[in-house]
Amino acid sequence: MSADQAIPRQRFDWAPLALLGALALVALPLIQSPSSWATLTLAGLAMGLIIFIIASGLTLVFGLMDVLNFGHGLFIAVGAFVATTVLGSLGGWVHTPMLGSNLAAVALACLMGMLAAAAVGLVFERVLVKPVYGLHLKQILITMGGMIIGEELLKMHYGAQLVPQPLPEALRGSLLFGDVALERFRLLAMLVGVAVLLALLWVLNRTKVGLLIRAGVQDREMVESLGYRIRRLFVATFVVGAALAGLGGVLWGLYQQGVTPRIGHEVNVLLFIVIIIGGLGSTAGCLVGALLVGLMANYTGFLAPKVALFSNIALMVAVLLWRPEGLYPVARR
DSSP, X not given: OOHHHHSOOOOOOOHHHHHHHHHXXXXXXXXXXXXXXXHHHHHHHHHHHHHHHHHHHHXXXXXXXXXXXXXXXXXXXXXXXXXXXXXXXXXXXXXXXXXXXXXXXXHHHHHHHHHHHHHHHHHHIIIIIGGGTTOHHHHHHHHHXXXXXXHHHHHHHHOSSOEEOOOOGGGOSEEEETTEEEEHHHHHHHHHHHHHHHHHHHHHHXXXXXXXXXXXXHOHHHHHHTTOOHHHHHHHHHHHHHHXXXXXXXXXXXXXXXXXXXXXXXXXXXXXXHHHHHOTTOHHHHHHHHHHHHHHHHHHHHHOXXXXXXXXXXXXXXXXXXXXXXXXXXXXX
Protein backbone atom coordinates (compact mmCIF):
# COMPACT_ATOMS: atom_id res chain seq x y z
CA MET A 1 0.00 0.00 0.00
CA SER A 2 1.45 3.39 -0.99
CA ALA A 3 1.74 6.31 1.40
CA ASP A 4 -1.01 8.21 -0.43
CA GLN A 5 -3.33 5.23 -0.01
CA ALA A 6 -2.40 4.77 3.64
CA ILE A 7 -3.19 8.39 4.59
CA PRO A 8 -6.61 9.41 3.28
CA ARG A 9 -6.93 13.01 2.18
CA GLN A 10 -9.60 15.08 3.84
CA ARG A 11 -11.95 16.69 1.39
CA PHE A 12 -12.21 20.46 1.40
CA ASP A 13 -15.42 21.72 3.00
CA TRP A 14 -17.20 23.88 0.42
CA ALA A 15 -20.25 24.62 2.58
CA PRO A 16 -18.90 27.89 4.08
CA LEU A 17 -18.08 29.17 0.58
CA ALA A 18 -21.60 28.23 -0.48
CA LEU A 19 -22.82 30.37 2.43
CA LEU A 20 -21.10 33.37 0.83
CA GLY A 21 -22.93 32.74 -2.42
CA ALA A 22 -26.23 32.18 -0.61
CA LEU A 23 -25.90 35.52 1.22
CA ALA A 24 -25.25 37.33 -2.06
CA LEU A 25 -28.17 35.60 -3.79
CA VAL A 26 -30.58 36.39 -0.95
CA ALA A 27 -29.58 40.06 -1.11
CA LEU A 28 -30.14 40.35 -4.88
CA PRO A 29 -33.98 40.32 -4.90
CA LEU A 30 -34.06 42.54 -1.80
CA ILE A 31 -31.89 45.21 -3.42
CA GLN A 32 -33.77 44.75 -6.72
CA SER A 33 -31.30 46.71 -8.86
CA PRO A 34 -28.61 44.34 -10.26
CA SER A 35 -26.11 47.18 -10.74
CA SER A 36 -26.55 48.40 -7.14
CA TRP A 37 -26.23 44.81 -5.93
CA ALA A 38 -23.00 44.33 -7.87
CA THR A 39 -21.58 47.61 -6.58
CA LEU A 40 -22.44 46.71 -2.97
CA THR A 41 -20.99 43.22 -3.43
CA LEU A 42 -17.67 44.55 -4.70
CA ALA A 43 -17.57 47.10 -1.87
CA GLY A 44 -18.33 44.37 0.66
CA LEU A 45 -15.58 42.12 -0.69
CA ALA A 46 -13.08 45.00 -0.48
CA MET A 47 -14.13 45.76 3.09
CA GLY A 48 -13.95 42.07 3.96
CA LEU A 49 -10.40 41.72 2.60
CA ILE A 50 -9.21 44.70 4.68
CA ILE A 51 -10.77 43.11 7.77
CA PHE A 52 -9.12 39.82 6.82
CA ILE A 53 -5.68 41.47 6.75
CA ILE A 54 -6.23 42.78 10.28
CA ALA A 55 -7.84 39.62 11.66
CA SER A 56 -5.43 37.10 10.12
CA GLY A 57 -2.69 37.91 12.61
CA LEU A 58 -5.13 37.84 15.51
CA THR A 59 -6.50 34.43 14.57
CA LEU A 60 -2.96 33.01 14.44
CA VAL A 61 -2.24 34.45 17.88
CA PHE A 62 -5.43 32.91 19.23
CA GLY A 63 -4.86 29.55 17.60
CA LEU A 64 -1.13 29.18 18.23
CA MET A 65 -0.52 31.09 21.45
CA ASP A 66 -3.94 30.69 23.11
CA VAL A 67 -3.76 34.40 23.94
CA LEU A 68 -6.94 36.48 24.23
CA ASN A 69 -5.43 39.73 22.98
CA PHE A 70 -8.12 42.38 23.33
CA GLY A 71 -5.47 45.02 22.68
CA HIS A 72 -5.05 44.14 19.00
CA GLY A 73 -6.80 47.37 18.09
CA LEU A 74 -3.82 49.36 19.36
CA PHE A 75 -1.67 48.04 16.51
CA ILE A 76 -4.37 49.11 14.03
CA ALA A 77 -4.34 52.64 15.43
CA VAL A 78 -0.54 52.84 15.42
CA GLY A 79 -0.36 51.79 11.78
CA ALA A 80 -3.10 54.25 10.81
CA PHE A 81 -1.52 57.24 12.58
CA VAL A 82 1.97 56.50 11.29
CA ALA A 83 0.45 56.45 7.79
CA THR A 84 -1.05 59.92 8.34
CA THR A 85 2.41 61.22 9.25
CA VAL A 86 4.11 59.54 6.30
CA LEU A 87 1.51 60.59 3.74
CA GLY A 88 1.44 64.11 5.18
CA SER A 89 5.19 64.41 4.60
CA LEU A 90 4.88 63.15 1.03
CA GLY A 91 2.52 65.82 -0.23
CA GLY A 92 4.19 65.97 -3.63
CA TRP A 93 3.64 62.23 -4.15
CA VAL A 94 0.08 62.28 -2.79
CA HIS A 95 -1.35 65.31 -4.55
CA THR A 96 -0.15 64.44 -8.02
CA PRO A 97 -2.36 62.66 -10.59
CA MET A 98 0.51 60.25 -11.36
CA LEU A 99 -0.55 56.76 -10.27
CA GLY A 100 3.01 55.55 -9.76
CA SER A 101 3.81 58.31 -7.27
CA ASN A 102 0.55 57.69 -5.41
CA LEU A 103 1.20 53.96 -5.15
CA ALA A 104 4.76 54.59 -3.97
CA ALA A 105 3.46 56.91 -1.23
CA VAL A 106 0.86 54.37 -0.08
CA ALA A 107 3.44 51.55 -0.18
CA LEU A 108 5.85 53.56 1.98
CA ALA A 109 3.04 54.41 4.40
CA CYS A 110 2.10 50.73 4.61
CA LEU A 111 5.71 49.71 5.23
CA MET A 112 6.27 52.28 7.97
CA GLY A 113 2.90 51.47 9.54
CA MET A 114 3.78 47.77 9.63
CA LEU A 115 7.22 48.41 11.14
CA ALA A 116 5.82 50.71 13.82
CA ALA A 117 3.02 48.28 14.70
CA ALA A 118 5.50 45.39 14.81
CA ALA A 119 7.74 47.31 17.22
CA VAL A 120 4.79 48.16 19.47
CA GLY A 121 3.64 44.53 19.23
CA LEU A 122 7.03 43.27 20.39
CA VAL A 123 7.00 45.55 23.44
CA PHE A 124 3.34 44.69 24.10
CA GLU A 125 4.06 40.96 24.09
CA ARG A 126 7.23 41.17 26.20
CA VAL A 127 5.82 43.56 28.83
CA LEU A 128 2.11 42.76 29.05
CA VAL A 129 1.34 39.39 27.47
CA LYS A 130 4.34 37.30 28.54
CA PRO A 131 3.53 37.37 32.29
CA VAL A 132 -0.06 36.15 31.75
CA TYR A 133 0.33 33.19 29.39
CA GLY A 134 -2.36 30.63 30.18
CA LEU A 135 -4.38 33.06 32.32
CA HIS A 136 -7.28 34.05 30.10
CA LEU A 137 -9.09 36.41 32.45
CA LYS A 138 -5.91 38.32 33.20
CA GLN A 139 -5.07 38.39 29.49
CA ILE A 140 -8.39 40.09 28.72
CA LEU A 141 -7.95 42.66 31.47
CA ILE A 142 -4.29 43.48 30.88
CA THR A 143 -4.50 43.66 27.09
CA MET A 144 -7.58 45.88 27.24
CA GLY A 145 -5.74 48.07 29.73
CA GLY A 146 -2.74 48.19 27.41
CA MET A 147 -4.93 49.31 24.52
CA ILE A 148 -6.54 52.05 26.63
CA ILE A 149 -3.11 53.34 27.68
CA GLY A 150 -1.94 53.22 24.07
CA GLU A 151 -5.00 55.17 22.93
CA GLU A 152 -4.35 57.85 25.52
CA LEU A 153 -0.73 58.16 24.40
CA LEU A 154 -1.93 58.58 20.82
CA LYS A 155 -4.35 61.29 21.99
CA MET A 156 -1.47 63.12 23.69
CA HIS A 157 0.53 63.15 20.46
CA TYR A 158 -2.12 63.47 17.74
CA GLY A 159 -5.10 64.86 19.66
CA ALA A 160 -8.53 63.34 20.26
CA GLN A 161 -10.19 64.74 17.15
CA LEU A 162 -10.53 63.12 13.76
CA VAL A 163 -7.38 63.41 11.66
CA PRO A 164 -8.35 63.60 7.96
CA GLN A 165 -6.76 60.97 5.74
CA PRO A 166 -7.61 61.93 2.16
CA LEU A 167 -6.96 59.48 -0.61
CA PRO A 168 -4.10 60.14 -3.03
CA GLU A 169 -5.24 61.93 -6.18
CA ALA A 170 -5.09 58.97 -8.59
CA LEU A 171 -6.90 56.64 -6.17
CA ARG A 172 -9.99 58.81 -5.90
CA GLY A 173 -13.14 58.20 -7.86
CA SER A 174 -14.48 54.97 -9.32
CA LEU A 175 -14.03 52.68 -12.26
CA LEU A 176 -17.25 52.15 -14.17
CA PHE A 177 -18.19 48.81 -15.71
CA GLY A 178 -21.48 49.76 -17.31
CA ASP A 179 -23.71 50.72 -14.37
CA VAL A 180 -21.45 48.98 -11.84
CA ALA A 181 -19.01 51.19 -9.93
CA LEU A 182 -15.84 50.07 -8.17
CA GLU A 183 -13.83 52.65 -6.26
CA ARG A 184 -10.18 52.73 -7.27
CA PHE A 185 -8.95 52.48 -3.69
CA ARG A 186 -11.20 49.50 -2.97
CA LEU A 187 -9.68 47.74 -5.98
CA LEU A 188 -6.22 48.37 -4.53
CA ALA A 189 -7.38 47.10 -1.12
CA MET A 190 -8.70 43.92 -2.75
CA LEU A 191 -5.38 43.31 -4.51
CA VAL A 192 -3.45 43.82 -1.26
CA GLY A 193 -5.82 41.50 0.59
CA VAL A 194 -5.41 38.76 -2.01
CA ALA A 195 -1.61 39.19 -1.88
CA VAL A 196 -1.63 38.82 1.93
CA LEU A 197 -3.85 35.74 1.65
CA LEU A 198 -1.54 34.08 -0.89
CA ALA A 199 1.53 34.93 1.20
CA LEU A 200 -0.04 33.45 4.34
CA LEU A 201 -1.13 30.30 2.53
CA TRP A 202 2.37 29.87 1.08
CA VAL A 203 4.08 30.36 4.45
CA LEU A 204 1.66 28.13 6.35
CA ASN A 205 1.56 25.32 3.78
CA ARG A 206 4.90 25.41 1.94
CA THR A 207 7.53 26.35 4.52
CA LYS A 208 9.03 24.78 7.62
CA VAL A 209 7.96 27.76 9.70
CA GLY A 210 4.39 27.24 8.57
CA LEU A 211 4.62 23.56 9.41
CA LEU A 212 5.78 24.43 12.94
CA ILE A 213 2.99 26.99 13.32
CA ARG A 214 0.32 24.50 12.22
CA ALA A 215 1.86 21.81 14.40
CA GLY A 216 1.91 24.22 17.32
CA VAL A 217 -1.78 24.92 16.83
CA GLN A 218 -2.49 21.18 16.92
CA ASP A 219 -0.10 20.06 19.68
CA ARG A 220 2.28 22.55 21.25
CA GLU A 221 3.81 20.03 23.67
CA MET A 222 4.80 17.72 20.82
CA VAL A 223 6.59 20.53 18.97
CA GLU A 224 8.50 21.42 22.13
CA SER A 225 9.43 17.78 22.71
CA LEU A 226 11.08 17.73 19.27
CA GLY A 227 13.50 20.42 20.37
CA TYR A 228 11.96 23.50 18.73
CA ARG A 229 11.81 26.69 20.78
CA ILE A 230 8.12 27.34 20.49
CA ARG A 231 8.33 30.47 22.64
CA ARG A 232 10.43 32.25 20.01
CA LEU A 233 7.93 31.17 17.40
CA PHE A 234 5.18 32.61 19.59
CA VAL A 235 6.93 35.98 19.80
CA ALA A 236 7.55 36.06 16.04
CA THR A 237 3.92 35.16 15.36
CA PHE A 238 2.72 37.92 17.68
CA VAL A 239 4.96 40.49 15.98
CA VAL A 240 3.82 39.41 12.50
CA GLY A 241 0.20 39.62 13.65
CA ALA A 242 0.83 43.15 14.92
CA ALA A 243 2.46 44.10 11.60
CA LEU A 244 -0.55 42.79 9.67
CA ALA A 245 -2.80 44.83 11.97
CA GLY A 246 -0.67 47.88 11.18
CA LEU A 247 -1.06 47.24 7.45
CA GLY A 248 -4.79 46.84 7.89
CA GLY A 249 -4.87 50.04 9.95
CA VAL A 250 -3.28 51.99 7.10
CA LEU A 251 -5.84 50.63 4.62
CA TRP A 252 -8.75 51.10 7.03
CA GLY A 253 -7.77 54.71 7.70
CA LEU A 254 -7.68 55.40 3.95
CA TYR A 255 -10.95 53.47 3.55
CA GLN A 256 -12.62 55.71 6.16
CA GLN A 257 -10.62 58.77 5.00
CA GLY A 258 -10.03 59.69 8.62
CA VAL A 259 -8.26 58.41 11.73
CA THR A 260 -9.05 58.73 15.43
CA PRO A 261 -7.28 57.19 18.45
CA ARG A 262 -10.28 54.88 18.88
CA ILE A 263 -10.09 53.48 15.35
CA GLY A 264 -8.72 50.18 16.63
CA HIS A 265 -11.32 49.96 19.39
CA GLU A 266 -14.07 50.43 16.82
CA VAL A 267 -12.73 47.67 14.56
CA ASN A 268 -12.08 45.24 17.43
CA VAL A 269 -15.70 44.11 17.57
CA LEU A 270 -15.66 43.13 13.90
CA LEU A 271 -12.38 41.26 14.39
CA PHE A 272 -13.70 39.05 17.15
CA ILE A 273 -16.88 38.37 15.20
CA VAL A 274 -14.72 37.29 12.24
CA ILE A 275 -12.45 34.92 14.15
CA ILE A 276 -15.36 33.38 16.06
CA ILE A 277 -17.29 32.82 12.84
CA GLY A 278 -14.25 31.40 11.05
CA GLY A 279 -12.95 29.16 13.82
CA LEU A 280 -10.04 30.03 16.09
CA GLY A 281 -6.70 29.57 14.37
CA SER A 282 -8.12 28.98 10.88
CA THR A 283 -6.82 31.18 8.05
CA ALA A 284 -9.47 29.91 5.64
CA GLY A 285 -12.17 30.50 8.24
CA CYS A 286 -10.82 33.99 8.89
CA LEU A 287 -11.07 34.80 5.18
CA VAL A 288 -14.63 33.49 4.78
CA GLY A 289 -15.72 35.13 8.03
CA ALA A 290 -14.28 38.50 6.98
CA LEU A 291 -15.98 38.34 3.58
CA LEU A 292 -19.29 37.44 5.22
CA VAL A 293 -18.96 40.38 7.60
CA GLY A 294 -18.06 42.77 4.77
CA LEU A 295 -20.98 41.68 2.60
CA MET A 296 -23.46 41.72 5.48
CA ALA A 297 -22.38 45.22 6.56
CA ASN A 298 -22.81 46.64 3.04
CA TYR A 299 -26.09 44.89 2.27
CA THR A 300 -27.77 45.83 5.55
CA GLY A 301 -26.29 49.34 5.43
CA PHE A 302 -28.11 49.83 2.13
CA LEU A 303 -31.35 48.01 2.99
CA ALA A 304 -31.82 48.86 6.67
CA PRO A 305 -29.21 51.29 8.06
CA LYS A 306 -30.73 51.23 11.55
CA VAL A 307 -30.02 47.51 12.01
CA ALA A 308 -26.62 47.52 10.28
CA LEU A 309 -24.78 47.68 13.61
CA PHE A 310 -26.45 44.48 14.82
CA SER A 311 -26.47 42.55 11.55
CA ASN A 312 -23.03 40.99 12.00
CA ILE A 313 -23.83 39.89 15.54
CA ALA A 314 -26.95 38.21 14.16
CA LEU A 315 -24.77 36.61 11.47
CA MET A 316 -22.39 35.28 14.13
CA VAL A 317 -25.27 33.80 16.14
CA ALA A 318 -26.70 32.12 13.04
CA VAL A 319 -23.33 30.61 12.06
CA LEU A 320 -22.68 29.33 15.59
CA LEU A 321 -26.10 27.72 15.71
CA TRP A 322 -25.11 25.90 12.50
CA ARG A 323 -21.50 25.18 13.45
CA PRO A 324 -20.74 25.89 17.13
CA GLU A 325 -16.96 25.63 16.58
CA GLY A 326 -16.91 28.00 13.61
CA LEU A 327 -16.84 27.44 9.87
CA TYR A 328 -13.37 25.83 9.73
CA PRO A 329 -12.45 24.70 13.26
CA VAL A 330 -8.79 23.79 13.58
CA ALA A 331 -9.65 20.79 15.75
CA ARG A 332 -11.19 19.06 12.73
CA ARG A 333 -8.03 19.24 10.62
